Amino acid sequence: MTVAASRESVVVGLVQMSMLADTARNIEHAIDLVRQAAASGATLICLPELFSSRYFCQVEDTANFDLAESVPGPTTETLAALAAELDVVIIANVFERRAAGIFHNTAAVLDGKHGYRGKYRKMHIPDDPRYFEKFYFTPGDLGFKSFSTGSGELGVLICWDQWYPEAARLTALKGAQILIYPTAIGWHPEEKAQLGQAQHAAWETIQRSHAVANGCYVAAVNRVGFEGQPGADGGIDFWGGSFVAGPDGQVLARAPSDSEHVLTVPLDLAAIEETRVGWPFFRDRRIDAYAGLVERYLDTDAEEPSG
Numbered sequence: 001m002t003v004a005a006s007r008e009s010v011v012v013g014l015v016q017m018s019m020l021a022d023t024a025r026n027i028e029h030a031i032d033l034v035r036q037a038a039a040s041g042a043t044l045i046c047l048p049e050l051f052s053s054r055y056f057c058q059v060e061d062t063a064n065f066d067l068a069e070s071v072p073g074p075t076t077e078t079l080a081a082l083a084a085e086l087d088v089v090i091i092a093n094v095f096e097r098r099a100a101g102i103f104h105n106t107a108a109v110l111d112g113k114h115g116y117r118g119k120y121r122k123m124h125i126p127d128d129p130r131y132f133e134k135f136y137f138t139p140g141d142l143g144f145k146s147f148s149t150g151s152g153e154l155g156v157l158i159c160w161d162q163w164y165p166e167a168a169r170l171t172a173l174k175g176a177q178i179l180i181y182p183t184a185i186g187w188h189p190e191e192k193a194q195l196g197q198a199q200h201a202a203w204e205t206i207q208r209s210h211a212v213a214n215g216c217y218v219a220a221v222n223r224v225g226f227e228g229q230p231g232a233d234g235g236i237d238f239w240g241g242s243f244v245a246g247p248d249g250q251v252l253a254r255a256p257s258d259s260e261h262v263l264t265v266p267l268d269l270a271a272i273e274e275t276r277v278g279w280p281f282f283r284d285r286r287i288d289a290y291a292g293l294v295e296r297y298l299d300t301d302a303e304e305p306s307g
Contacts, residue, residue: 008270010151012178012217013042014263015051016242016255018225023052023067027075031082033262038086040264044151046091048223048242049159049184050105053095055236058229060135068097072116076108083110089151093158093182096121098138105137107156107182111149120145122158123167130188130229130236133160146174152269153177155216159184162207162220166293172214173282177272179210183222186238200239204251212249215276217267219244224260247275 015033019026030051037045050056052075056064069075071094083090089111096106096119105122121140125133144167146155155176161167162181171179185203187196204220211218224240243254244265255261276282292298 009266009268010178011041011043011264011266012151012219012244013037013040013045014219014221014242014244014255014265015045015047016222016224016240016261016263017048017051018238018260019051019054019223019227021054026052027078031079033260034079034082034088034090035086037262037264038088040262041266042088042264044089044091044149044154044178046180046182046219046221047093048221049093049182050095051093051182051223054227055184055223055238057133057136058130058227058236059231060132061230064136065097065103068095068103070098071096071106071108071119076110076116079108080110080115084113084115087112087150089149089154091154091156091180091182095136102138103136104140105133105158106140107158107180109147109149109154109156111147111151114150117147117149118145120156120158122161124160124164126160130234144170144174146171146176148175155179157181162203162210165206165210165213168210168214168218172216176216177269178217178219178267179214181207181218181220183220183242184238185222186236188234189226189237190234192237196239200241204241204243208245208249208251211245211247212279213281215247215279215281216272217244217246219265222255224255224258247272 093107096104107120109117111117123140127134153175155171221242223238226237228235240257244252253265255263
């Protein structure tokens with residue numbers, strides 16, 4: 001029997017926070033907010049993407065590689081001790097230095113008194129204005145994973161992974177009861193008035209659809225606040241809005257869009273079984289017909305063979 005097998009309920013705590021230029025202060029602040037979440041009853045506590053620093057991917061600057069560290073390493077060891085003290089699971093997203101010239105965007109799973117359970121490396125790496133992640137991160141090579149913990153079977157994915165149904169499906173098929181998305185997403189202020197509402201709605205909708213399609217919980221934890229682009233005008237207005245969706249896709253709770261917030265939400269894991277029986281999407285999958293999913297694109301205009 002796994003650690004998670006007897007768990008029937010869990011209280012998830014999403015730590016929506018703003019970041020400073022001082023990494024030490026960010027970690028101290030994160031620790032304070034984790035303690036606040038635990039005091040409110042949370043047994044599974046999730047921090048945002050790259051929470052120990054400002055979102056440095058707005059620019060391509062080799063000096064930012066100095067922010068990276070090993071995983072396990074100093075930050076995960078500090079938080080593992082905190083997880084053991086509070087007897088909670090902590091999901092911590094870290095800029096990982098794997099070797100000279102090889103860096104990853106990595107989430108560590110710290111399971112209370114059981115310690116470090118393992119890590120997930122972000123698989124989908126974006127490259128957009130002010131999101132120049134391909135400059136920094138090597139795509140993940142650990143695959144999609146579910147971790148057995150004292151707070152259930154947890155699937156951890158990271159930000160840009162949110163948009164890919166394949167990632168959610170494969171993680172759920174590994175046994176995940178909760179899909180957790182540490183996130184750093186927001187608006188470009190110059191386009192917020194025109195596109196902001198639609199962008200936010202799309203972000204929330206796609207993740208709620210993962211909950212429905214896989215009959216599981218989804219928890220997305222975002223940073224919040226404006227972070228200017230170094231050496232230039234503009235920046236990113238991180239929109240907060242951290243939320244938890246149930247297996248039926250309904251939003252169970254949502255954090256505000258303009259302030260730090262510790263969101264605690266009780267989850268009934270028995271609802272997963274009930275939902276999957278009522279909506280048997282796993283049963284009815286046509287696994288014999290999905291070979292095309294491993295292709296980049298199915299070119300229907302390709303010339304047919306002669307003869």
